[in-house]
Amino acid sequence: MAEAQLQQFLEKVRQLNAFVALTQAKTDVREALSACSNHHEVVALAAQNGFEIGRRWGDSGPAATQQHTSSSDQSNLLASACPPTGQERVELLIEGPGWRLERIHSCQASSPEGFWYDQSESEWVMVLRGSAKLQFHDEAEPRDLCAGDSLLIAPHRRHRVVTTDPDPGTLWLALFWSADA
Known part of the structure; x- marks a missing residue:
């Protein structure tokens, strides 16, 4: 260190x-x-009460999050400006026939009330930074996810984002693929 x-x-x-x-x-x-x-x-x-405990160890502070680059020259998946509160930014990193890899930056975002994702693709998602709560339609309690957590979401498994972190936000890596690929 x-x-x-x-x-x-x-x-x-x-x-x-x-x-x-x-x-x-x-x-x-x-x-x-x-x-x-x-x-x-x-x-x-x-x-x-005058204490700064929100920054996670290893985060280099607000100045580092202002160094956003376009996805074509992105060299650091953790470096970007936080989107406005309640929103998320999706960047396509790479794709091929039947699959795509996205970087999603959420800022205190949630799915609209009553909305459930019901996608035909498989999705593997990993939290790179921050935390989130995901709710699956077939589970009583939301799942808490933090940096390093990942999960596989089967096609048509209904789910929604309950909440993500405020600034500097939650960073996700999401891989989508079709069974046909």
Whole structure:
């Protein structure tokens, strides 16, 4: 680990420890924390109290996310400006007969109420950065996904995006293919 990464990691741990100490010292902050239902609410509560815990270790900060390049010369799948809140940007990386590989950047995005994807293709998806909740029509609870998680979605298995991270957003890698290919 390079010294800069080590210092970034240690600062994140320091901020987390200080936030934990505050929640132990102040009943109102502890109650507010216990009322949080997801990671985004915890990050927002920490920020309201002067702590920066939202940046994931290894992220190089807001300046790095401004270095967007077009998909034809994309050299870093993690480097791009976050789309506007509630939206996502889909970039075709490569395709062939019966398949395509896409990079999807979502920012606090969700499927419209009542909408379910019902696609004829198989889809393998992986979260590269951030987190998301996916709901399958045949499952009672949404699935929590974070960086490194992947799953295979069979054709016509109805699903929807419940939520994705706010800025810097959630980055997905999605491979689609047809059974005919």
